[in-house]
Amino acid sequence: MINVTIDGKAVEVEEGTTILQAAEKVGVKIPTLCYIKELDPEASCRMCMVEIEGMPKLVTACSFPCADGNVIYTKSDRVIEARRGVLDLMLSNHPQKCFSCVKNGECKFQDLCYEYGIKETTLPGEMIEKPIDDTNPFFTFNPNLCILCHRCVNTCQKITGRGAIGTSQRGFRSVISTPFGTDWYDSNCESCGNCVQACPTGALVMKRREHYRPWEVKKVLTTCPHCATGCRYYLVVKDNKIVDVEAAEGASNRGLVCVKGRSGSFDFVHSGDRVKYPLIKNKETGKFERATWDEALDLVASKFMEIKKKYGSNALAGFACSRSPNEDIYMMQKLVRCCFGTNNVDNCARVCHSASVAGLAMTLGSGAMTNTIYDITHDVDVIMLVGSNPEEAHPVVGMQIRQAVQKGTKLIVVDPRDIDLAKHADIHLKLRPGTNVAFANGIMNVIISEGLVDKKFVEERTEGYEKLAEICKDYTPEKVAEICHLNADDIRKAALMYAKAEKAPIIYCLGVTEHSTGTEGVMSMSNIAMMVGKLGKEGCGVNPLRGQNNVQGACDMGALPTDFPGYQKIKTEGVVEKFEKAWNTQLSHEVGMTATEVFPAAIEGKVKGLYIYGEDPIVTDPDTHHVIKALTSLDFFVMNELFITETAQYADVILPGVSYAEKEGTFSNTERRVQRVRKAVELEGEMRLDTDIFIDLMNRMGYPQPHLTSAEIMDEIASLTPSFTGISHARLDALDEEEIKKSIQWPCPEKDHPGTPIMHVGKFTRGLGWFYPAEYIPSQEQPDDDYPIILMTGRILYHYTTRAMTGRTPGLMQIAGHSFIEMNTKDAEKLGVKNGDKVKVSSRRGEIQSTARVSDKVSPGESWMPFHFPDGNANWLTNAALDKYARIPEYKVCAIKIEKA
Structure with missing residues (x-):
């Protein structure tokens, strides 16, 4: 430590601290223009010049380190004159049109000229x-x-x-x-x-x-x-x-x-096509007609109760919205359980990350990201990125990974496409779609054969290692290279790079989960990390990047057919009784149907009534024909929505809710961080808080639910959910007031608990971590002579899911407004297709038209499409084959043929 004096204020700082940093510590403000706190100083603007007693020249405070005994002046006549000179020089090449400039009143250069009295250049x-x-x-x-x-x-x-x-x-x-x-x-x-x-x-x-x-x-x-x-x-x-x-x-x-x-986060809020009044479909004309809230709610309550009385509770189901706040989701699942009398409740994690919830819960005891975003993108040695394209699907995470690579972090990309991050990767394993388990077993084969297993960690903290190790013997790099279409030496290099690194997180996304073996794929990621002891540590872990803004929260809040809030299992002794006592009603003890099981049950006539809150499965779910058939098979179908979406068009009643910008609540992000959502505007119309809609329906259906604010609902959640005990709106608001960067990650078991940034420190949630013995099983639909090309699906940077929000921003539609399909150059040549040509794409389930993008981004025999666009939605083609554990569909692999249109 060294001691300096700045403008008469003594301060002790670490050696190497810059003058600017030391000044901030004692509240002395030094002006800057080029300085960016997160970066090494550029010192080009010279506005931060200061005087050090005994030194002939002024120095830049942002870059000059303090020395012991320095006496520093930040406002001496010499300093002031130098700063005036800097501003004078800048103004000499700067038009003085401040009055008409849109930054007038919020321009740092203007503020400094005013502060230093520079009205015009000399x-x-x-x-x-x-x-x-x-x-x-x-x-x-x-x-x-x-x-x-x-x-x-x-x-x-x-x-x-x-x-x-x-x-x-x-x-x-x-x-x-x-x-x-x-x-x-x-x-x-x-x-x-x-x-x-x-x-x-x-x-x-x-x-x-x-x-x-x-x-x-x-x-x-x-x-x-x-x-x-x-x-x-x-x-x-x-x-x-x-x-x-x-x-x-x-x-x-x-x-x-x-x-x-x-x-792309606010145009939709004010969009002219918002549903502003309750709508009831006229059965004769097929058109929606405006209704009063009493008419709509009375109809919904009576129809659902009529179905329950006639066919039983399990003839009803409800889906929660993963883009809505935790408090809304909690009340939605409570409505289904307390009023419908069933556990047939789910959310869209079912079709994206339910494999993460199920897989990590089985192997580690908690189905969530183990570390923080900052922890796995800063000061790490190696990042293993598997089936994830964060630059497009999670762009700010992608930015932080690019930062890490610039600073020397090694990057292993495991992805069937040449995503942009692959250009910066040390190793790109461009594996065949659907072969994640084989890849993981090949990595572990090398780890075992090279003697890199963390034996102490395995012996003390895990179980099932011997069985998995026996399986991995067969997955030599050569065998795995043949299955995955990879180079055996690259598999070896990737395994050694990851295993030998001190800090090396695994980051994965839907490329791992959206398979008929998605849960095994997730557990295989867990297997790799456990084998080398990279769990419960900084800069390590198994880290799924969840899809929608609150898909983690939707699972946390119990919008699952197997779990009450906080992953309290229906089949665990005493759990149902706990919620029966708290909610003062009888509840079903049977595990419910998943969303992907509800649709075939509707076609079979087993499910008669469905309530969907804010989801659009006609666009997002696989095999669109199948979804439409299910919805038209229902006796009664209700939606809470902002817009008349493709799915809402099939509803009997549409209840208009409000957007995130019109309500209070919380979202839980991918790293389990619970953060506040706040009301910013109140729009004209009869839209209502979704929680109020649910509460009114609950009362109409015979359950006496008091009206609660969002903060009061969170208090109820905290009282019943051990991982949320210490979380409240008041506490989150206080943290925001104190410092925006502060927030709470569950589990937060006490009211003064700081939250848990890193999971499984010292002990896994389930006790011992479990090595799941995964064997490679091919995807359920393979290419053949009729459908010779594999289709993968995913997201692009400029849109989100159904475009219900982003599609209402003209600029985003200008940049990316139409469907396309990525084809390999060799496949295109065989078919006579050129870049930009219109093509017909078909599978065993349907056909669409799209525009060809021809390159080597995908391998021969493979293709890729986004699902955002109505002029060519890939989900008319995708396969509804389901994972045996999580019942997640196989979006990432289906067989198609492409023809020139």
């Missing part, structure tokens, strides 16, 4: 007018207002890791530019807007800034409604309308957001 010269680039749908770049602080460049290159912009030319002609000076729209920019938020002037501005000024708005801190990264941001509200988004310093996003979060 160095007038020839200003070179540079062309404005407004080709990006969301923001404009005006180089004439740029002060070359490089905050945008450093943000793009070193924080988001995209590298879409740099500095070109020299002197007064220097300009921030895309590679080769292409238009911003045609560059590799992701439109995330993080560079815009970093800009201290009006050089980079969101186009929507034209419609408001900073003094006209309020900011509401909330959580993003898209993927499960759980990014924190502020909704910027003017006159009861959301006009912008600003990233906040959340624990999972660290001040970053993606294009969907910044630009």
Whole structure:
């Protein structure tokens, strides 16, 4: 430690601390323009110059380290004059049009000129007018207002890791530019807007800034409604309308957001096609007609109770919405259990990550991500990324992985496609779709044969090792290479790289889970980590990136046919009785049907009534014909929705709820982090809080449910769910007030418990970790002469699931508005298909048309499609074959044929 004095204030700091950091410690403010806290200082703007007693020259506080005994002055006459000179130079090449600039009142350069009394430059010269680039749908770049602080460049290159912009030319002609000076729209920019938020002037501005000024708005801190990264941001509200988004310093996003979060998270809230009144379908005309709330709720309650009386409780089912808050989901599953009298309740995790819930629960005792996003993307030696494309599906996690790779972390990508991260990988195992278990067993074969098993960890903390080790003997790298279409040496290199690293997390996503052997795939990830003792430690673990914003919370809240809230099993002695006592009613003791079992049961006539809250299975579930047949087989079908979606069109009643921006609550992100959602606007219409809709229905169906606020519902959750005991709205609000980065990860078993960042420290939740003896089983549908190509499905950066939200943002539709199918070059040549051609794609279940994207991104005999687009939804083709444990569909492998249209 060393001692320095800054403006008369003594401070003790660690050796190596910069003057700027030391000044912050004692509350001395030093102005900066180019400085970004997370990065090594650039020291290019020179605004932070300070004077050190005894030194002839001024130094930059952001980069200059303190020395013991330094006496530092940050506001001496010499310092003030130097800063004035810096601002004068910048202003000499900066148009003084502050009044008309959209950043007026929120421009750091303007603020500093005002503070230091610089009204005009003393160095007038020839200003070179540079062309404005407004080709990006969301923001404009005006180089004439740029002060070359490089905050945008450093943000793009070193924080988001995209590298879409740099500095070109020299002197007064220097300009921030895309590679080769292409238009911003045609560059590799992701439109995330993080560079815009970093800009201290009006050089980079969101186009929507034209419609408001900073003094006209309020900011509401909330959580993003898209993927499960759980990014924190502020909704910027003017006159009861959301006009912008600003990233906040959340624990999972660290001040970053993606294009969907910044630009695709509020247009849908104010969309003109919102359902604003209860609708009842006229059976004669087939059209929806406006109804009163009493008419709609009376009809729904009476019809469901009529079905229950006539056919029994198990003839009813309900699906919860994984994009809605925890409190909504809790009340939905309570309605199904207390009023329908059945455990036929589920959520969309069933078709994406139920394999993670089931698999990790069986092997480790808890079906959730073991570590934090920050922990597995910062200061780690190796990342093994399996069946995950986070740059598109979880973009802010992808940004943090790119950061890690830039800083020296080694990357192993295990994916059938050449995803962008594969370009930066040390090893890319481009395996055949559906062969994850064989790959994992091959990795463990090498670990065992090379003597890299953590024997102490295995002996003290696990069981079942011997049986798995015996199985793995047969999975030599050569055999696995043949199954997976890989190089045996690459398998060896990947195994050694992962096993020998001190800190090496496994990160996986739907490429592991969405298979008929998805649960075995998940347990195989767990097997690998346990074998080398990489669980319960920093920078390690098994980490599923959950899909939707609250799909983790939907499972946590008991929207599962097997579990009550907090994964309290129906079949565990005393659990049902516990909830019967708390809810003061009799409950079913039978495990319910999963969502993927409800649809065939509806076709068979076993399920007669269905209540879906905010899901769109016609778009998201496999074999669309099958889903439509199930919905049309029902006697009565109700939806809570914001829009008349493709699924809602088949409903008998639509009950209009409200969006995340119109309610209070919490989301649980992929790392088990429980974060607040806050009401920002209140719209015209008769839409109601979804929790109030459920409560009114419960009372109409004979269950006396008191009306509760969202905070009161969370208190009830905490009273019944051991992992949530210490969580409340009041506590989360207090943490946000104190520091936005602070939040709580369950399990949080006491009211003063800090939460649990890393699971399974010292002991697994189930006691001993279990090595599941997984054998490779091929996917249920293989290519043949009639359907010779494997189809995989997934997400793209610019849209989320059904596009119900992102599809209502014009800029996103401009960038990506149509279906496509990725084909291999050799397959395209055989079929006479060229890039951009229209093609007909068919499977045993249906056919669609799409546009060919021809490249070597996928291997010969393989193809890939997104499922977002109605002009070619891949789920008309996909196979509803189910995993034996989690009943998850096999989205990632089905057989198709492609023909030129």
